[in-house]
Amino acid sequence: MAPNRILCVxxxxxxxxxxxxxxxxxxxxxxxxxxxxxxKNYEFDFSFGQPWGSCSVTMTSVxxxxxxxxxxxxxxxxxxxxxxQLFEAPIETTVAKDKKPIxxxxxxxxxxxxxxxxxxxxxxxxxxxxxxxRQAALEGNSRLQVKRARFSNTERAHIVRAAQNPVDLDDRxxxxxxxxxxxxxxxxxxxxxxQTLTLQGMGGDLAEKLIxxxxxLPLGLLWFYSELFPGSCQFPTLGFVVDRYFRVKNxxxxxxxSIKVDQMRDDVKVQFSWRRNRLFDRGSVIxxxxxxxxxxxxxxxxxQKKPTSxxxxxxxxxxxxxxxxxxxxxxxxxxxxxxxxxxxNKGWISYPRTETDQFDKGIDLRALVQKQAQDRDWGPHAQGxxxxxxxxxxxxxxxxxxxxxxxPVNYVSPGTLGQDDRKVYEFVVRRFLACCSEDAKGEMxxxxxxxxxxxxxxxxxxxxxxxxxxxxxxxxxxSSQQLPNFVLHEVFEPTEANVTEGETxxxxxxxxxxxxxxxxANGIGTDATMAEHISKIKDREYVQTQPVGGGGRGRVPGNxxxxxxxxxxxxxxxxxxxxxxxxxxxxxxxxxxxxxxxxREVCAGTKSRNDFLHETLDRYRDAFVRIQQQVAMxxxxxxPYHVIIFFV
DNA sequence: GCAAGGTC
Numbered sequence: 286m287a288p289n290r291i292l293c294v295x296x297x298x299x300x301x302x303x304x305x306x307x308x309x310x311x312x313x314x315x316x317x318x319x320x321x322x323x324x325k326n327y328e329f330d331f332s333f334g335q336p337w338g339s340c341s342v343t344m345t346s347v348x349x350x351x352x353x354x355x356x357x358x359x360x361x362x363x364x365x366x367x368x369x370q371l372f373e374a375p376i377e378t379t380v381a382k383d384k385k386p387i388x389x390x391x392x393x394x395x396x397x398x399x400x401x402x403x404x405x406x407x408x409x410x411x412x413x414x415x416x417x418x419r420q421a422a423l424e425g426n427s428r429l430q431v432k433r434a435r436f437s438n439t440e441r442a443h444i445v446r447a448a449q450n451p452v453d454l455d456d457r458x459x460x461x462x463x464x465x466x467x468x469x470x471x472x473x474x475x476x477x478x479x480q481t482l483t484l485q486g487m488g489g490d491l492a493e494k495l496i497x498x499x500x501x502l503p504l505g506l507l508w509f510y511s512e513l514f515p516g517s518c519q520f521p522t523l524g525f526v527v528d529r530y531f532r533v534k535n536x537x538x539x540x541x542x543s544i545k546v547d548q549m550r551d552d553v554k555v556q557f558s559w560r561r562n563r564l565f566d567r568g569s570v571i572x573x574x575x576x577x578x579x580x581x582x583x584x585x586x587x588x589q590k591k592p593t594s595x596x597x598x599x600x601x602x603x604x605x606x607x608x609x610x611x612x613x614x615x616x617x618x619x620x621x622x623x624x625x626x627x628x629x630n631k632g633w634i635s636y637p638r639t640e641t642d643q644f645d646k647g648i649d650l651r652a653l654v655q656k657q658a659q660d661r662d663w664g665p666h667a668q669g670x671x672x673x674x675x676x677x678x679x680x681x682x683x684x685x686x687x688x689x690x691x692x693p694v695n696y697v698s699p700g701t702l703g704q705d706d707r708k709v710y711e712f713v714v715r716r717f718l719a720c721c722s723e724d725a726k727g728e729m730x731x732x733x734x735x736x737x738x739x740x741x742x743x744x745x746x747x748x749x750x751x752x753x754x755x756x757x758x759x760x761x762x763x764s765s766q767q768l769p770n771f772v773l774h775e776v777f778e779p780t781e782a783n784v785t786e787g788e789t790x791x792x793x794x795x796x797x798x799x800x801x802x803x804x805x806a807n808g809i810g811t812d813a814t815m816a817e818h819i820s821k822i823k824d825r826e827y828v829q830t831q832p833v834g835g836g837g838r839g840r841v842p843g844n845x846x847x848x849x850x851x852x853x854x855x856x857x858x859x860x861x862x863x864x865x866x867x868x869x870x871x872x873x874x875x876x877x878x879x880x881x882x883x884x885r886e887v888c889a890g891t892k893s894r895n896d897f898l899h900e901t902l903d904r905y906r907d908a909f910v911r912i913q914q915q916v917a918m919x920x921x922x923x924x925p926y927h928v929i930i931f932f933v
Numbered sequence: 934g935c936a937a938g939g940t941c
Contacts (some may be wrong), residue, residue, distance in 0.1 A: 472934050
């Protein structure tokens with residue numbers, strides 16, 4: 286009987302199970318926890334490093350955050366206080382009702398333990414969840430020693446090392462997240478209540494005007510709409526869509542001119558493009574063109590053949606999965622994530638929420654490839670990798686230190702899966718096999734000619750080895766027409782030369798993959814929540830979606846990309862706040878970005894939690910006050926119509 | 934009735 290008891294708590298059941306398997310070597314008892322069907326207690330023996338030595342271990346988990354924040358009872362009714370008071374009102378942190386059995390289990394298990402080992406994800410939110418676990422455990426046993434395991438994947442040796450080299454919980458990260466939670470609650474409640482209540486107080490007969498103004502939202506719904514204000518993540522998301530909408534709408538086409546030179550040779554029409562591409566002044570182009578004609582002959586100034594390649598993709602992250610899913614799989618990002626989580630829960634693919642685009646050295650990629658060799662479609666390619674074509678995947682720049690890139694962990698016959706599951710599983714598998722394949726190889730021929738004072742060029746591509754493209758049909762790389770032979774310094778008289786005329790075209794409306802890219806680049810939401818924000822601005826009818834007409838960029842035949850067009854409501858929301866001259870507009874991503882930067886400073890210890898909290902709240906309070914003043918002014922001049930327009 | 938972040 287091991288003398289010391291140690292309690293281990295992970296962030297989610299899947300990690301608890303995996304860690305328990307590794308540490309126990311398979312000799313483990315699983316017990317149900319009353320009150321929650323997902324949580325299990327795993328019991329086994331393990332020898333930790335000094336001073337604990339051989340221990341009897343209980344490994345359990347939470348389900349994400351244990352606690353929630355709320356205003357006290359007397360602030361919860363929407364009319365109980367002025368919304369601005371919510372910037373200062375007290376807040377209470379309690380264990381969420383549905384998490385009570387989980388917290389109780391930890392409290393109980395801690396009672397006879399010497400130490401608590403926290404196994405939450407190694408990110409900021411994970412650190413905060415760890416602090417919630419610590420709180421629950423200390424309630425059962427105040428003398429408990431608290432440690433934290435640092436791990437970035439569930440590979441066996443890595444887990445064992447993490448168990449034997451625990452560190453302390455990082456309280457800076459804990460407080461940074463606590464501040465974030467508080468800020469989100471105060472802002473969300475204050476703005477939502479204020480805007481909704483103001484509208485409700487405007488009286489009924491404005492209803493008709495609104496509809497006549499062309500709202501596409503039924504007014505009855507609007508009055509009772511409780512979620513009118515888009516939050517600090519939804520708002521910038523909507524802002525991107527509206528911004529693009531206006532760039533399309535206000536686009537003024539501009540004429541441009543260019544010169545094309547053609548040469549017929551060996552029955553092939555070779556088209557040379559102008560190095561200067563195009564000019565927006567017709568007169569200049571004509572003058573240059575005439576100089577070319579006057580020269581009569583062109584001379585081959587460069588003749589180059591060089592190997593070229595198309596790189597295999599990077600290991601798959603959540604953001605990429607969502608982008609590519611909405612491009613190739615006819616699913617919106619939220620659906621893709623739902624399906625991916627389902628596949629993960631069934632054990633077919635790895636954890637689908639990850640920012641990591643590099644595989645750990647310890648992971649046995651060949652074994653994972655081997656599992657796919659039995660498939661009818663991609664099996665032969667997998668077998669080819671095992672027979673010598675295997676390449677170590679490229680190393681991306683991101684590592685969240687918690688999860689590996691998304692990859693298949695087990696083989697499942699696609700025929701046994703539902704349609705959506707099959708599409709996502711196939712994509713994950715093909716992407717993984719593509720990562721482990723050689724780059725596609727080709728040969729690029731460039732011919733450059735001097736004609737008058739101008740340079741023209743043409744390119745020809747021959748694809749020699751498709752390599753990864755054989756298993757990854759989502760990308761295209763095709764040979765162009767074969768170029769006839771030209772000789773360096775050769776002089777010839779072009780068959781034809783023309784001035785061409787064109788017009789600049791507007792950008793397309795925002796597509797889902799573009800939107801995800803922008804959110805990611807601007808730090809709006811996290812990999813796990815981006816799809817939710819997008820879905821929310823659709824549900825609340827701030828935007829509508831429609832398939833991209835014609836051949837949109839990055840389009841694969843048979844698949845359709847959705848584009849986002851803001852509704853009148855969506856445009857008005859962004860414009861309303863923009864128009865009153867908020868320089869750091871809520872619709873622009875700056876504020877959320879600053880918040881992100883502030884959190885990083887708190888984690889680095891260069892800013893205190895209090896400074897961060899109050900600076901952020903002050904900034905938003907300032908915006909809040911200006912909005913209130915604007916509305917008051919409109920009301921003072923008896924202009925309820927514009928108050929409504931302002932908001933709606 | 935409010936937010937965003939975890940996870941099932």
